[in-house]
Amino acid sequence: MAGTSSESQFVTFSLDNEVFAVPVSVVREILDHEDAFKIPHGPDYLLGLRDVRGQGVPVIDLRLRLGMTKTEKTPHTRALVLDVPIGDKTLTLGLVADRVFEVIPFREEEIEGAPDIGVRWRSDYIAGVVRRNGGFVVIVDLARLFSGAEVAMMGTANRLAATA
Template sequence: MTGPSSESQYVTFSLDNEVFAVPVSVVREILDHEDAFRIPHGPDYLLGLRDVRGQGVPVIDLRLRLGMTKTQKTHNTRALVLDVPIDGKILTLGLVADRVYEVVPFRNDEIEGAPDIGVRWPSDYISGVVRRNGAFVVIVDLARLFSSSEVAMMGTANRLAATA
């Protein structure tokens, strides 16, 4: 059992000037960003498939998914390869970030609930916020980031890549 002062580990990364975090437990690896194999008729935020150690992994431009401008690739751009538990299954996907910073512990009692106003993206995708170094770190709720039809589409893309 964890108490209110127990800690959880998060990987922090940036999109534009905003800092986000995901639980370290879902991060498989962090790779340099490479162009993905484009999937026809996919949503704009689905950049395509990328080979990750023999597995076709759908790659998401999180900036586009959150209603921001498209990621502009730089030497700092990275792809976080994540294994996200959704609806009793594991969805493996790559999330493009402008920059990945570090693994940091957040005390559970430091994590505030998602704000209802004052952010540029829908707060449904926020599991909490943490104040850090005079700014906020937004913790992304990966399971709520995609609808069930989007999850099914990415799972199908994943399976198609495995058979190709």
């Protein structure tokens, strides 16, 4: 049918005063934030492991991963449990967000390419941006956000949790 556009569903959330989104297809569940079991010698943004229905899941402070200040826990702080396809593997992790807003559809033509304007986060982690309510929603490219070394490290964290 001519003139139709495809839509994708995204979960929107905030970090500081910025609004971000991830595809709803990778979101397993959204949980209240709880302190994670610390993993020694991990990067600062790896908060530790959390038990999610019997699975040890690495929990990431996305604010630190994007070069922002550390997340300060509030009653609105949530953990998005994600199953992120990376290559031939699926990386399960928890991303801490200041607040989760809603599931919203974005039409393909609404999504603009990542701007290279020296913003606070590295633009190679941006899959696209959508103009909304006078501002922007940044769509996070989860597969590019985590390098091969980090995937291996989180795989090790998952194996440690499985043997604990």
